[in-house]
Amino acid sequence: MGGEQFYALRDINLHITRNDYVAIIGPSGSGKSTLMNILGCLDIPSSGEYLLDDQPVASMDEAELAKIRNQSVGFIFQSFNLLPRATVLANVMQPLVYRMLPTSERQNMAKQALQRVGLADKLGHFPNQLSGGQRQRVAIARALVTKPAILLGDEPTGNLDSKTTQDIMKLFDELHREGHTIVLVTHEQEIADHCQRVIRLVDGKVAKDSRNDAAQRERLHV
């Protein structure tokens, strides 16, 4: 900035293991989105190393990055990011478009993912015919359909009311129990309470990396 280097993240040393359930929290500007973008292979760190599924990301070219993003990362955004003119089924099939698979197989995979999020009866609906919570379920199905190594949610309940937030967090809890690796960026304490591990960033550094009390999570029926 203005000829000066600004480090959004510094000295970050993290190991996220399979089936981890992580919340990344911290004040505005602390580096949460930057870290999320690196985890999701949308940004490459200017120095250092990031291994996703044992693969070194820093040395990849754009085509390899696009491939690893598509195969290994399931993104879930605050504003859902569904294609408005595509049906629910077509939205969920979309990440499979690059796979050399027959349409019927892609449809079956998408239907399974939609069944998993409780939307098997909405295949032909369009996003504007769904509630916010249902739209986020479609987005979660779309993230799940490629069976990614990691599910990344950027404020995934930020646009939802508290009841719907609870429903979506229950779904994340279930997906975690089923073996998924989940990382959520959030500024809401109740979301962080659902996770097993909470990483707090301050000024681009890990200020705290702690585990939530099991008994407290039990009270949330996690």
Ligand SMILES: Nc1ncnc2c1ncn2[C@@H]1O[C@H](COP(=O)(O)OP(=O)(O)OP(=O)(O)O)[C@@H](O)[C@H]1O
């Ligand atoms: N491309 C860039 N050039 C300069 N500074 C940047 C750039 N991207 C991010 N930053 C700075 O890096 C810091 C971290 O930004 P980041 O968006 O990761 O924070 P955040 O924790 O996600 O914030 P919020 O909670 O407000 O979304 C901020 O101070 C931001 O101004």
